[in-house]
Amino acid sequence: MAKGPATLTTRRRRLAVDLLLFLVLLALLAFLFLSSENPYLTEKQALKGTQAVSLYGPGKTLARAEYDSHIVYLLQDGNSYALCRLSRPDPLFWSNGYLDAVTNDPDYPMMPLINIDSLLVICNDPEIAQVELVYYIYGGGKDGGFHVLRQTEPLVENCWLFPCHGSLATGTIDDDGFLLRGYDANGALIHETAVPEVWTDFWDLTIPEAR
Amino acid sequence: MSALDTPRPAIEAFCKVVCGFIRFWPDHAAITAELTAHLEDHRDALLELRPGLTQEEAEEAAIQAMGDPETLGRALDESHSPRFGWFQILFRVSVRTSLVLLLLFFFLPMNFDNLANALNPPLYNDGTNAIIEAYDQTEILADYHPEDAVCYLDHYTFTVERVLVTPRPHTFTGEPTLRVSILLKAVNLDPRLCMPRVYNWLWTEDDLGNRYPAMDQYEAADVLYALYPEQTSTPQLYNTMGGPSLTTPFVTYYDLYVIDVDPDATQLTLRFDRYGNAQLSFHLSLKGGVENG
Numbered sequence: 001m002a003k004g005p006a007t008l009t010t011r012r013r014r015l016a017v018d019l020l021l022f023l024v025l026l027a028l029l030a031f032l033f034l035s036s037e038n039p040y041l042t043e044k045q046a047l048k049g050t051q052a053v054s055l056y057g058p059g060k061t062l063a064r065a066e067y068d069s070h071i072v073y074l075l076q077d078g079n080s081y082a083l084c085r086l087s088r089p090d091p092l093f094w095s096n097g098y099l100d101a102v103t104n105d106p107d108y109p110m111m112p113l114i115n116i117d118s119l120l121v122i123c124n125d126p127e128i129a130q131v132e133l134v135y136y137i138y139g140g141g142k143d144g145g146f147h148v149l150r151q152t153e154p155l156v157e158n159c160w161l162f163p164c165h166g167s168l169a170t171g172t173i174d175d176d177g178f179l180l181r182g183y184d185a186n187g188a189l190i191h192e193t194a195v196p197e198v199w200t201d202f203w204d205l206t207i208p209e210a211r
Numbered sequence: 212m213s214a215l216d217t218p219r220p221a222i223e224a225f226c227k228v229v230c231g232f233i234r235f236w237p238d239h240a241a242i243t244a245e246l247t248a249h250l251e252d253h254r255d256a257l258l259e260l261r262p263g264l265t266q267e268e269a270e271e272a273a274i275q276a277m278g279d280p281e282t283l284g285r286a287l288d289e290s291h292s293p294r295f296g297w298f299q300i301l302f303r304v305s306v307r308t309s310l311v312l313l314l315l316f317f318f319l320p321m322n323f324d325n326l327a328n329a330l331n332p333p334l335y336n337d338g339t340n341a342i343i344e345a346y347d348q349t350e351i352l353a354d355y356h357p358e359d360a361v362c363y364l365d366h367y368t369f370t371v372e373r374v375l376v377t378p379r380p381h382t383f384t385g386e387p388t389l390r391v392s393i394l395l396k397a398v399n400l401d402p403r404l405c406m407p408r409v410y411n412w413l414w415t416e417d418d419l420g421n422r423y424p425a426m427d428q429y430e431a432a433d434v435l436y437a438l439y440p441e442q443t444s445t446p447q448l449y450n451t452m453g454g455p456s457l458t459t460p461f462v463t464y465y466d467l468y469v470i471d472v473d474p475d476a477t478q479l480t481l482r483f484d485r486y487g488n489a490q491l492s493f494h495l496s497l498k499g500g501v502e503n504g
Contacts, residue, residue, distance in 0.1 A: 022302070025310050029313070031402065039402070052365060055365060055483070055485070078487055103486065112438065114434070193439060194440050197437075
């Protein structure tokens with residue numbers, strides 16, 4: 001007898017094996033993609049994934065701010081506010097971002113939340129119409145010295161966002177402290193947080209006056 | 212062309228004529244084999260029935276019984292469509308090549324160390340690992356796998372796999388206290404969500420009311436204290452520490468430990484409530500016995 005011929009049944013069987021191998025290939029590719037550092041196809045998926053991996057929410061999105069290299073989302077879930085920073089896709093796919101959150105305590109007039117390159121201030125006093133952020137970069141070459149950032153409009157509702165470009169700024173804010181000032185609609189200072197101890201006790205700095 | 216005109220060797224020539232009408236040439240060999248087998252079977256049957264026939268005559272008779280090779284060839288051409296045939300070949304080559312490349316470039320680079328780690332993973336980081344390595348020389352106050360220490364949270368299943376309690380002098384006073392090691396496991400089905408970011412926010416509290424804050428909890432309290440020192444109490448230093456010790460696409464282990472735990476405490480509660488509400492809560496006995504010795 002001759003070798004088994006390519007009957008329709010044989011061809012169907014071969015095709016079934018090939019299809020099975022194709023499914024295995026698809027599963028492996030899907031696994032590799034989903035296990036990669038950039039496993040999302042869209043910004044929305046990346047936001048949802050970052051929230052899930054941070055166990056945050058779902059809550060609601062209060063605002064979205066775009067920057068050259070990243071996008072910042074302001075989220076709220078009950079009393080908890082979060083800043084979620086998503087890097088722009090590199091080159092096609094999105095990755096999990098960074099989410100930092102704070103539980104708002106209305107006893108404090110201004111609640112801060114520091115993210116990688118921005119600082120959020122939640123104002124609990126409705127009289128506050130302007131917010132000022134003061135920080136000091138020790139050394140730091142041309143960037144050294146006091147920096148005063150002022151916002152006259154909230155990002156949304158009672159949330160004021162200060163984009164602090166560069167890790168030097170946020171690193172400084174995080175490590176050496178900062179000062180917040182809240183002004184009313186007439187420009188009068190109504191709230192001021194304590195001056196960081198390191199400014200006065202170690203560096204003997206003269207703090208910039210309020211307006 | 213008719214079968215009668217077929218030159219010898221007759222079967223081979225007949226098959227050649229038939230295949231001449233079949234456009235999908237990769238199937239020619241299989242069709243020739245099929246036809247040859249069929250004709251040979253027929254020839255053998257004829258020789259058995261009519262012993263007076265020569266082999267050549269029997270072959271001719273078998274070929275004649277097959278009918279017109281052109282008609283047969285055209286019929287076979289229809290069932291061996293070139294479009295489907297080439298697709299199948301292309302499909303097979305693509306799938307198998309891709310699988311081989313994938314295995315070569317992604318899965319083969321996993322060396323034997325990784326394989327060994329996958330089979331018997333190191334679940335602890337340095338601190339607790341030192342206790343495990345010197346287990347026989349260490350005073351173990353409790354070492355057990357807690358029953359029902361499972362929490363389901365969104366995309367994750369968290370379980371406490373092991374609790375290990377050892378004596379330890381207080382960090383500042385040197386008084387006897389406890390060091391509690393907690394091996395926490397998180398399982399997720401979606402590999403994009405591996406390593407949930409709970410560490411540095413997991414804190415503990417004992418049954419005597421003592422709190423053992425997490426590092427990020429302390430840092431958040433410290434920021435608030437720096438801004439409002441008169442309104443806020445001095446933040447308590449963190450005692451609940453540790454982090455991921457093994458991360459795979461579907462399972463993450465966290466080697467957590469709590470230091471300076473009150474030696475009179477009998478129970479410790481591990482919590483995660485970063486966003487206000489309690490999301491994770493495990494009640495762990497500090498007198499759980501020694502199971503793993």
